[in-house]
Amino acid sequence: MGDDRLVIDLRSPEPSYQQLARQLRDRIHGGIYAPGGPLPSITYLTGETGLAVNTVRRAIALLADEGYVITVPGRGTYVADKLPE
Amino acid sequence: MGDDRLVIDLRSPEPSYQQLARQLRDRIHGGIYAPGGPLPSITYLTGETGLAVNTVRRAIALLADEGYVITVPGRGTYVADKLPE
DNA sequence: CATCATTTGTTCGTATGTATC
DNA sequence: CGATACATACGAACAAATGAT
Numbered sequence: 001m002g003d004d005r006l007v008i009d010l011r012s013p014e015p016s017y018q019q020l021a022r023q024l025r026d027r028i029h030g031g032i033y034a035p036g037g038p039l040p041s042i043t044y045l046t047g048e049t050g051l052a053v054n055t056v057r058r059a060i061a062l063l064a065d066e067g068y069v070i071t072v073p074g075r076g077t078y079v080a081d082k083l084p085e
Numbered sequence: 086m087g088d089d090r091l092v093i094d095l096r097s098p099e100p101s102y103q104q105l106a107r108q109l110r111d112r113i114h115g116g117i118y119a120p121g122g123p124l125p126s127i128t129y130l131t132g133e134t135g136l137a138v139n140t141v142r143r144a145i146a147l148l149a150d151e152g153y154v155i156t157v158p159g160r161g162t163y164v165a166d167k168l169p170e
Numbered sequence: 171c172a173t174c175a176t177t178t179g180t181t182c183g184t185a186t187g188t189a190t191c
Numbered sequence: 192c193g194a195t196a197c198a199t200a201c202g203a204a205c206a207a208a209t210g211a212t
Contacts, residue, residue, distance in 0.1 A: 015180060041196060052182045057197080065150075073197045074189030100199060126177060137201045142178080158178045159208030 008049050016051055020059035028068055028079055039069055039077040093134050101136055105144035113153055113164055124154055124162040 006023055008016050027033050040048070045056045060077055063069045067084040071077045091108055093101050112118050125133070130141045145162055148154045152169040156162045 017180080043196075054183085055181060058180090060197090071197065072190090074191080074195080076190095076196065102199080128177075139202085140200060143199090145178090156178065157209085159176080159210080161177060161209095 006045070006049050008051060016049075017055050017058040017062065020045070020049060020051065020056065021062045024059065024063060025066075025068060028063075028083065033079045035079050035081050035083065037079050039079060041076060091130070091133050093136060101134075102140050102143040102147065105130070105134060105136065105141065106147045109144065109148060110151075110153060113168065118164045120164050120166050120168065122164050124164060126161055 006020065008019050010016065012019065014022075024033070024039065033039055039060070042053060042056050042060065045051070045060075046053050049056065060069065060071065064071050064077075067080055069077050069079055091105065093104050095101065097104065099107075109118070109124065118124055124145070127138060127141050127145060130136075130144075131138050134141065145154065145156065149156050149162075152165055154162050155165055
């Protein structure tokens with residue numbers, strides 16, 4: 001359980017970037033991506049979801065804004081040590 | 086005074102969208118764009134700044150996120166009645 | 171009620187820059 | 192130096208909401 005693949009429904013009224021952000025958020029909450037650990041790279045997520053780079057970045061940016069992840073240029077994106085309430 | 090044109094310095098280390106957001110923020114603080122009043126449309130700002138639509142939108146989105154403006158689909162962007170502290 | 175112009179919203183593909191290893 | 196990864200920006204297309212005609 002919890003190992004569902006990332007799937008984006010293009011026919012959903014919910015924007016793709018929000019769908020992706022929500023699913024990544026769920027994985028963080030589910031411990032699939034643990035605090036301090038890395039998130040898959042944007043390139044990887046682009047391939048897995050079929051979304052464009054900018055759309056994936058927008059999802060990541062949303063999570064970063066919420067405090068769920070921290071992006072480090074040249075390194076990657078990491079789950080925050082302290083998750084937002 | 087205060088009627089300076091919007092100018093983006095492409096050689097600045099400060100990203101274009103941040104420059105634009107800052108200048109619009111200054112105009113709001115300066116009362117050039119009054120609370121409840123409209124901001125120039127994205128199309129207009131695109132023309133005045135020479136920036137791409139997405140870049141202008143990013144600036145607007147930043148201000149909306151900060152609470153300075155409110156965007157209404159199909160209508161336009163308006164200065165918030167209560168500006169953030 | 172239908173149509174159109176205007177405006178914001180989403181997404182894509184690409185290019186280039188910067189940082190890290 | 193080269194590979195990888197994030198950051199900014201562009202240009203284009205299409206959708207959805209709104210208001211006027």
